[in-house]
Amino acid sequence: MSLPHPDPDQIFLPNVLAALGDETRLAIIGCLARTEAAEGLVCGQFAPLTSKTNLTYHVGKLREAGVINVRIEGTKRRVSLRREDLDNRFPGVLDSIIATAINLPSVETVLLDLETQNAAT
Amino acid sequence: MSLPHPDPDQIFLPNVLAALGDETRLAIIGCLARTEAAEGLVCGQFAPLTSKTNLTYHVGKLREAGVINVRIEGTKRRVSLRREDLDNRFPGVLDSIIATAINLPSVETVLLDLETQNAAT
DNA sequence: AGCTTAGTTCAATAAGTCTTGAACATCCGC
DNA sequence: GCGGATGTTCAAGACTTATTGAACTAAGCT
Numbered sequence: 001m002s003l004p005h006p007d008p009d010q011i012f013l014p015n016v017l018a019a020l021g022d023e024t025r026l027a028i029i030g031c032l033a034r035t036e037a038a039e040g041l042v043c044g045q046f047a048p049l050t051s052k053t054n055l056t057y058h059v060g061k062l063r064e065a066g067v068i069n070v071r072i073e074g075t076k077r078r079v080s081l082r083r084e085d086l087d088n089r090f091p092g093v094l095d096s097i098i099a100t101a102i103n104l105p106s107v108e109t110v111l112l113d114l115e116t117q118n119a120a121t
Numbered sequence: 122m123s124l125p126h127p128d129p130d131q132i133f134l135p136n137v138l139a140a141l142g143d144e145t146r147l148a149i150i151g152c153l154a155r156t157e158a159a160e161g162l163v164c165g166q167f168a169p170l171t172s173k174t175n176l177t178y179h180v181g182k183l184r185e186a187g188v189i190n191v192r193i194e195g196t197k198r199r200v201s202l203r204r205e206d207l208d209n210r211f212p213g214v215l216d217s218i219i220a221t222a223i224n225l226p227s228v229e230t231v232l233l234d235l236e237t238q239n240a241a242t
Numbered sequence: 243a244g245c246t247t248a249g250t251t252c253a254a255t256a257a258g259t260c261t262t263g264a265a266c267a268t269c270c271g272c
Numbered sequence: 273g274c275g276g277a278t279g280t281t282c283a284a285g286a287c288t289t290a291t292t293g294a295a296c297t298a299a300g301c302t
Binding site: 163164165173174176177195196197198 | 277278279280281
């Protein structure tokens with residue numbers, strides 16, 4: 001039981017760029033980039049961005065393009081950036097995009113939500 | 122008589138990435154990146170990539186996203202990369218993408234065609 | 243076992259993308 | 273001014289994308 005991910009050599013630039021050429025998905029990777037002290041995030045944490053159904057869709061797109069890794073953890077899905085794979089294949093691309101993505105307003109919203117949850121714990 | 126281009130501060134990352142998330146358009150910017158000794162190329166030179174009509178479409182997309190500049194020269198349209206504008210706004214993004222784009226097979230085809238034309242001159 | 247939490251699947255819909263051919267406009271050289 | 277070269281516009285078609293709600297599965301708690 002694990003989700004299909006492209007091998008590193010099956011990650012193609014047009015697909016990666018198309019996957020990142022969307023506000024919602026750019027926000028997702030912005031969030032991931034700003035929290036990668038811990039091992040990624042769980043889909044639910046992106047809730048402020050859009051509906052649950054739609055998140056499944058966008059996370060699927062990113063996974064199929066090879067931008068993120070999704071690991072099943074019980075009922076949850078732990079999402080992390082495929083930094084190494086991407087940087088090997090397209091050096092600098094992800095990093096330079098992240099530099100902008102981490103400053104998106106929607107990313108702030110998600111991160112504020114995370115802090116609120118942490119405070120409540 | 123000149124075509125509409127977005128101001129530098131109206132160039133947005135999702136639009137740029139969406140514009141570059143396509144084989145044909147990635148090939149176009151690959152060609153531009155490999156010939157920017159002279160001042161850009163003319164639409165007709167991209168002919169090996171696809172039909173004339175379709176080129177108008179793709180060049181329009183790149184222009185509207187702020188990736189290229191299109192200057193009218195008589196009946197021709199001279200196309201060039203907006204390197205400076207893009208690099209100011211999203212440092213490293215264009216360069217890192219170009220590094221891959223210049224090696225696309227379709228770019229080779231276009232460049233071989235250019236040499237043949239030059240030889241015939 | 244029953245309830246809750248987390249996410250998926252499905253079908254539908256609205257909107258956008260890519261591609262094409264036919265007809266058109268515009269400039270340039272002769 | 274005519275003819276060729278360069279590109280545009282338009283309408284149509286096939287396809288893809290983004291979004292949604294309802295119904296579902298699967299794991300974890302108590």
